[in-house]
Amino acid sequence: xxxxxxxxxxxxxxxxxxxxxxxxxxxxxxxxxxxxxxxxxxxxxxxxxxxxxxxxxxxxxxxxxxxxxxxxxxxxxxxxxxxxxxxxxxxxxxxxxxxxxxxxxxxxxxxxxxxxxxxxxxxxxxxxxxxxxxxxxxxxxxxxxxxxxxxxxxxxxxxxxxxxxxxxxxxxxxxxxxxxxxxxxxxxxxxxxxxxxxxxxxxxxxxxxxxxxxxxxxxxxxxxxxxxxxxxxxxxxxxxxxxxxxxxxxxxxxxxxxxxxxxxxxxxxxxxxxxxxxxxxxxxxxxxxxxxxxxxxxxxxxxxxxxxxxxxxxxxxxxxxxxxxxxxxxxxxxxxxxxxxxxxxxxxxxxxxxxxxxxxxxxxxxxxxxxxxxxxxxxxxxxxxxxxxxxxxxxxxxxxxxxxxxxxxxxxxxxxxxxxxxxxxxxxxxxxxxxxxxxxxxxxxxxxxxxxxxxxxxxxxxxxxxxxxxxxxxxxxxxxxxxxxxxxxxxxxxxxxxxxxxxxxxxxxxxxxxxxxxxxxxxxxxxxxxxxxxxxxxxxxxxxxxxxxxxxxxxxxxxxxxxxx
Numbered sequence: 001x002x003x004x005x006x007x008x009x010x011x012x013x014x015x016x017x018x019x020x021x022x023x024x025x026x027x028x029x030x031x032x033x034x035x036x037x038x039x040x041x042x043x044x045x046x047x048x049x050x051x052x053x054x055x056x057x058x059x060x061x062x063x064x065x066x067x068x069x070x071x072x073x074x075x076x077x078x079x080x081x082x083x084x085x086x087x088x089x090x091x092x093x094x095x096x097x098x099x100x101x102x103x104x105x106x107x108x109x110x111x112x113x114x115x116x117x118x119x120x121x122x123x124x125x126x127x128x129x130x131x132x133x134x135x136x137x138x139x140x141x142x143x144x145x146x147x148x149x150x151x152x153x154x155x156x157x158x159x160x161x162x163x164x165x166x167x168x169x170x171x172x173x174x175x176x177x178x179x180x181x182x183x184x185x186x187x188x189x190x191x192x193x194x195x196x197x198x199x200x201x202x203x204x205x206x207x208x209x210x211x212x213x214x215x216x217x218x219x220x221x222x223x224x225x226x227x228x229x230x231x232x233x234x235x236x237x238x239x240x241x242x243x244x245x246x247x248x249x250x251x252x253x254x255x256x257x258x259x260x261x262x263x264x265x266x267x268x269x270x271x272x273x274x275x276x277x278x279x280x281x282x283x284x285x286x287x288x289x290x291x292x293x294x295x296x297x298x299x300x301x302x303x304x305x306x307x308x309x310x311x312x313x314x315x316x317x318x319x320x321x322x323x324x325x326x327x328x329x330x331x332x333x334x335x336x337x338x339x340x341x342x343x344x345x346x347x348x349x350x351x352x353x354x355x356x357x358x359x360x361x362x363x364x365x366x367x368x369x370x371x372x373x374x375x376x377x378x379x380x381x382x383x384x385x386x387x388x389x390x391x392x393x394x395x396x397x398x399x400x401x402x403x404x405x406x407x408x409x410x411x412x413x414x415x416x417x418x419x420x421x422x423x424x425x426x427x428x429x430x431x432x433x434x435x436x437x438x439x440x441x442x443x444x445x446x447x448x449x450x451x452x453x454x455x456x457x458x459x460x461x462x463x464x465x466x467x468x469x470x471x472x473x474x475x476x477x478x479x480x481x482x483x484x485x486x487x488x489x490x491x492x493x494x495x496x497x498x499x500x501x502x503x504x505x506x507x508x509x510x511x512x513x514x515x516x517x518x519x520x521x522x523x524x525x526x527x528x529x530x531x532x533x534x535x536x537x538x539x540x541x542x543x544x545x546x547x548x549x550x551x552x553x554x555x556x557x558x559x560x561x562x563x564x565x
Contacts (some may be wrong), residue, residue, distance in 0.1 A: 017206035019177050020244045021093035027247045028054035036247070040254040040262050048083055050247070056087050058170035060335040061095030062163070064122065066168060067145055067159070071096035071175070074118045074185065076101040078134050079109060079126025079228045081252050082317050084149045084161060086240060088124060089230075095173040099184040100197075101231035103535035105528040110195065111137035118197060118402065123144060124161070131155035160551055172252050179203025182186035185402050186233055188352050197402035198352045200233075208355035208396035209241035211377050216270070216322055216362060218246035223319070225268040227253050232536050234326055234356040238272055264315030270322045275330035276467070276537045278345065281336060283464065283485055285311055298340065308342040317343065320360070324348055327536045329434065329453050332370035333461035339366055349434060353398045353411065353418060371431040382417070383426055389438060390424045391417040423451075442473040448513035450478055452541070453504070455514065462502040467526055470516070471545045477517035481544055484527050496521075496561045503560060505517050513530050517555050520548065523564040 018026070021182055027036070027064055032051035039046045049058070061368060069075065075097045079085055092099045094439050100118045111134055123141075125134045126149030135333075138146050144159035177183070183202045187195035202283035224243050228235040243250045251266035253259055263271075273281075286294070297307045325335070326348040337537040338345050344364040349355035349372035359381070361373035375381045380393040391400065397418055423441075424434045436453030443449050452470040459468060459480070466485045472478030480503070484495060499519050507515045526532035532540055556562070 007444070012223040015051040015177055015179055015202050015206050017203075017210040019093065019183075019202050019206050020090055021175065021177070023244045023247075024054050024057060024090050024094075025174075027244075029310065031247060032181075034247070034248055037086055038241075038249065038251040038266065039083040040252065040258075043254070043258070043261075045251070046083070047264070048087075049139075052088070053087055055170060056165050056285060057094055059165045059168045060087065060091040060152045061097075062171040063164035063168040064091070064095055064097065065171065069095075069097060069121050069145070072098065073122075074098045074100050075121035075122040075124065076100040076102055076115050076118065077124035078104055078106065078128070078231075079103045079124070079129060079149055079154075080149070081228075081230050081235070083252060084126055084229050086226075086243070086250070088161075088238065090244075093183070094171060096173065096177075096184055101184070101186060101236070103229055103231045104228075105492060105535050106132040106133065108136035108140075112140045114195065114197075115141050115144065115458065118185050118187075122147065123157075125149065125155050125157060126161075128153045128155070158441040159406070179206075180399070182399070185373065186236075186352050187232070189368065194411040196404060196407060198233075198336045199399040199402050200352075200355065201399050203242065204355055204396045204398060205237070207378070207394075208357040211396070212237065213242055213245040215360075215377050216242075218242055218270075220247065222246065222248050222269045222321065223266060223269055224248050224250040224261055225253075225266050226245045226250055227259070227262075228272060228274065228327075229535055232327070232535075233352045234272065234350070238324065238354045242270065252422055260314075267319045268317055269319050270324075271317060271320050271405065272324035272326070274327045274537050275325060275334070276328070278325055278330070279460075280301070280336060280339070281315060282334060285314075286464075294341075296536050296563065311341050312343060324360075326350070326356070328538050329436070330359045331457045331460035331558065335369045349373070349422075349432065353420075354392055354394070355396045355398070357396055358392055358394075361431075368429075368431050371427070373418055374432065381426060381430075381432060383424065387438065388423045388425065388435070390420045390422045390434075392420055393417045400554060422535060442478075442545070444469070444472045444478065444513060445474055446513050450514050452478070455510070455516075458509070459506055462505060463499065467539065469539050469541060469544050470555070471541065471548060474547045474549065475517075476555075477513075477515060477552075478518045479548070479552045479555060480516050481522055481548060482521045483517055492563075496563075500560050517552070518559060519561045520551060521561065521563045 027050040033049050035047045036050045036053050037048040058245040075092055077088055100120050102114050122145045123138050124147045147159045148154040148157035150162045166334040181202050183205055184200045187197050213226050224239050226239045257344050298304045323345045325345045346362045346364050348360035350358040358379055359373040359375055363369050378394050393416055421438050422433055422434055423438055428431050438450050441449050441451050446456055455470055464485045466483040469481045470478050
């Protein structure tokens, strides 16, 4: 074995920490009638107890066996978050299958690639905004067994989830997993290139979930709300993993249109979101209450608590004990704003390859806003001296990339440290600050490198924008791409003047080679559907670099702001 590759030797013996398949049976025995899952359908909760979930998972595991799926076979599934997603994940562990979750927003080519690359024997399709890509992908793969969840939005399949469960007896044999055993293939969404299948073991998953649950201090009365894509490792560990580790009640939204009302129905004590959604929540509040008025109200002793309570209640987070933010860079100013209204948001950092568990600002420290926290229990961090890359080492690392030994070898050094691809610094208290991705740094035509992320974070403090991205590879100077936030009574001319002021203020702080040439106001919002955002809402900078390269090279000398036609 190459000594640069992280060992993945299969050995017999039980898992060091109890795996989810054993935990669901434990909760079903100890707390059979306690509610575990709550699916909102037609504005009401459909509930499932621990005993019901265990029974359904065992029946579905046996149904897959009867369909000819053998232990060790790969099973792909694509769906928005729902109770059936949790049940399926548990069933695949109980039946000794390898899960291959796929983002519900993925296109047909990506879905087909994940199925074929993983050699999945089954595709389970569920709650989807658009079922066409999944149906198209399934049609491309010969001999694929297809199963649909009980939602009208699911595509037509060979079999139906509920019917299989109702017609099958529970699985009677009990599988024993071990730490080095492959649990799941998670295809990284990535901001460039073909998705890579990260091999996640039971040991890494169980260790990460157990340490996270212990560090946060999960309580039996905690309530979760699952809505970020479960195909992404953050939701899989922080929500699914926490729910099964501590036996916590978990609810699922009905739709995006009812999202806030759905949160209010559950009133979660633990809630995780991404920067873009936290920003949208803030902008929705500011649309109703201008910041100038909010500032005045928060300074009045008799009113400040009433105002804060009204805002927090309006988001459904009045019971929030731990609030989280991750998956993409977030402006410190946004977290400071939430802190000012009484919501302390813990920023965390991790990646698929670390089971999303590396650092977190918990217990919350307001003076450490701007960092992503310090290392969680069991995590080792260090900064490479030659290029400031962040290196991570722990028991919660992935086992490599499926069918890609070269990428696996490049991921680890000889001492077992994972190359994260992020650059950053660690302060005297051990708190990590991310400067950006190594690959995001670009060189302008002047031959000097620019790190865009710190500049973008600062710009968000100064302006109300939907999204922004600084590009400049091979250009005379960087240009800023902005998706404007169209608040009520949007005044284009006024917005432009504001942008010019912000740019002037920003450029006064930048080195000469970093100064921004101009601002391009983007006409069409960036989305997953038009290929600019990844399924976890990260911006694909390389696509924007390519699309607007000529605009940057030929930027008009007499204009600071240009509106895309």
